[in-house]
Amino acid sequence: MNAPLNGTKTSRPSEAAGNKPQEATVLDRYEPVIGLEVHCQLKTRTKLFCGCSTAFGGLPNHNTCQICLGHPGVLPVLNSEAVNFAIRFALAIGADIHETSVFARKQYFYPDLPKGYQITQFDLPYCTGGTMTLASGKTVRLMRAHLEEDAGKNVHGDESSYVDLNRAGVPLVEIVSQPDIRTPEDAADYLKRLRSLVRSLDICDGNLEEGSFRCDANISIRPKGQEQLGTRCEIKNLNSFRNIERAIKYEILRQADVLDHGQKVIQQTMLFDAASGKTQAMRSKEESHDYRYFPEPDLLPLRIDAARIERQRQVLPELPEAMSKRFQEKHGLSAYDAAVLTSDKDLANFYEAVVARVAGAVTEKIVANWVTSEYLREVNNRSWDLTSPPITSDHLGELIALIGKGVISGRIAKTLFEEMAEKGPGKGAMAMVEEQGLLQVSDSSEIRGVIAKVLDSNPGQLAEYLGGRDKLFGFFVGQTMKVSGGKMNPQLVNDVLKELLDARRQG
Numbered sequence: 001m002n003a004p005l006n007g008t009k010t011s012r013p014s015e016a017a018g019n020k021p022q023e024a025t026v027l028d029r030y031e032p033v034i035g036l037e038v039h040c041q042l043k044t045r046t047k048l049f050c051g052c053s054t055a056f057g058g059l060p061n062h063n064t065c066q067i068c069l070g071h072p073g074v075l076p077v078l079n080s081e082a083v084n085f086a087i088r089f090a091l092a093i094g095a096d097i098h099e100t101s102v103f104a105r106k107q108y109f110y111p112d113l114p115k116g117y118q119i120t121q122f123d124l125p126y127c128t129g130g131t132m133t134l135a136s137g138k139t140v141r142l143m144r145a146h147l148e149e150d151a152g153k154n155v156h157g158d159e160s161s162y163v164d165l166n167r168a169g170v171p172l173v174e175i176v177s178q179p180d181i182r183t184p185e186d187a188a189d190y191l192k193r194l195r196s197l198v199r200s201l202d203i204c205d206g207n208l209e210e211g212s213f214r215c216d217a218n219i220s221i222r223p224k225g226q227e228q229l230g231t232r233c234e235i236k237n238l239n240s241f242r243n244i245e246r247a248i249k250y251e252i253l254r255q256a257d258v259l260d261h262g263q264k265v266i267q268q269t270m271l272f273d274a275a276s277g278k279t280q281a282m283r284s285k286e287e288s289h290d291y292r293y294f295p296e297p298d299l300l301p302l303r304i305d306a307a308r309i310e311r312q313r314q315v316l317p318e319l320p321e322a323m324s325k326r327f328q329e330k331h332g333l334s335a336y337d338a339a340v341l342t343s344d345k346d347l348a349n350f351y352e353a354v355v356a357r358v359a360g361a362v363t364e365k366i367v368a369n370w371v372t373s374e375y376l377r378e379v380n381n382r383s384w385d386l387t388s389p390p391i392t393s394d395h396l397g398e399l400i401a402l403i404g405k406g407v408i409s410g411r412i413a414k415t416l417f418e419e420m421a422e423k424g425p426g427k428g429a430m431a432m433v434e435e436q437g438l439l440q441v442s443d444s445s446e447i448r449g450v451i452a453k454v455l456d457s458n459p460g461q462l463a464e465y466l467g468g469r470d471k472l473f474g475f476f477v478g479q480t481m482k483v484s485g486g487k488m489n490p491q492l493v494n495d496v497l498k499e500l501l502d503a504r505r506q507g
């Protein structure tokens with residue numbers, strides 16, 4: 001539900017007085033308590049209670065019918081696939097799935113809600129409990145998850161406002177955590193893991209920009225050591241992981257500042273303004289009794305039997321945590337590399353496809369280094385879509401395999417990769433190597449000749465080395481690679497150089 005800004009400024013006494021709040025000491029004195037509510041749009045083809053398309057980006061009000069427009073006399077029909085998706089989520093987090101749950105009407109007025117109420121689940125949600133484990137080792141308990149329909153969207157122009165009801169009735173699972181989170185970093189990590197989970201379950205595309213994965217954060221602070229919870233504020237509709245962290249940090253400092261000045265935090269709903277980095281009051285916080293919930297009379301209670309749960313358990317894919325463990329065992333990766341690669345199922349699939357393509361020419365660890373550093377950097381810089389990246393696992397695999405086969409050096413491979421990213425992969429790595437004459441020199445007599453020249457043209461360093469300064473060995477390696485434009489096989493350069501220098505020391 002969205003409400004317009006009423007323009008009230010939140011009080012932050014230090015700012016009014018022109019002082020900076022004591023940011024450094026706030027976390028020494030106060031403990032933040034954070035709970036998160038996530039609205040996750042289910043990837044069904046049709047809406048929760050009618051046959052309209054859920055596709056994003058259609059012409060306004062084209063994906064609508066009498067049911068999602070709230071015409072009188074029509075009846076909702078529950079989308080069975082949405083229930084299956086919701087069950088898969090509950091199974092993945094280890095929640096209790098209830099045999100009977102009940103849809104309820106939540107009444108409020110807003111232009112994007114044509115019925116005047118939202119169909120959701122209230123006191124009897126389809127699942128409760130479950131946990132998520134964070135990178136910090138902390139476990140966050142989940143309170144509940146329930147099924148509900150989304151509202152439409154208000155679009156505000158310069159002179160007029162418009163209502164687009166394409167989104168009205170789209171299925172959501174709302175996932176509510178216990179207030180177990182204590183830092184903004186853990187909050188962001190929880191959301192990243194939750195997004196990765198629903199994406200690997202293939203029940204939600206996790207697109208924050210299009211609003212299919214939205215987060216509200218409940219934040220309060222209390223003096224350290226105090227049992228009783230402070231008054232909480234809710235920040236609505238945070239749409240990027242970075243903004244979530246920023247908004248929570250700002251809100252913690254704002255509340256500390258209010259308490260430090262002997263004032264009280266007022267329970268209210270806030271919006272985060274990404275441009276100024278500040279939260280702003282939107283409305284006073286409503287209580288659940290304000291909505292006058294009652295059981296939806298047009299829908300029977302939802303029954304989920306054991307056989308249905310079992311059928312969904314059978315189709316669960318490998319979940320991120322299990323996949324991370326498998327990557328460590330099968331590919332010999334560190335916990336860190338495995339976590340990065342399995343944070344996104346498309347990235348994980350990409351990695352395994354590259355491993356298959358190099359077919360043992362280099363180690364799986366080297367492939368992981370390439371994917372997590374060179375490749376991921378270009379993915380982020382160039383906003384590549386991992387489902388259809390311009391440089392495929394075939395392209396990258398061919399390139400990396402050339403290092404392992406001694407065809408090119410790692411340095412040349414990095415240069416070629418940057419060129420591929422810039423201009424597209426073209427005919428592939430080997431063709432580029434041939435066209436540009438980059439074949440690695442592995443002919444030891446040629447290497448011998450270059451090294452002899454390098455030693456002759458640096459007599460000062462040579463004398464020092466022969467006098468015992470072993471550190472200069474690296475200098476000669478560097479010079480040789482430089483003269484050859486990085487094309488010489490580094491291992492051979494090392495071997496030949498050692499041989500020649502040893503001979504001179506003895507001779």
Ligand SMILES: [Zn+2]
Nearest residue numbers: 050052065068
């Ligand atoms: Zn409809």
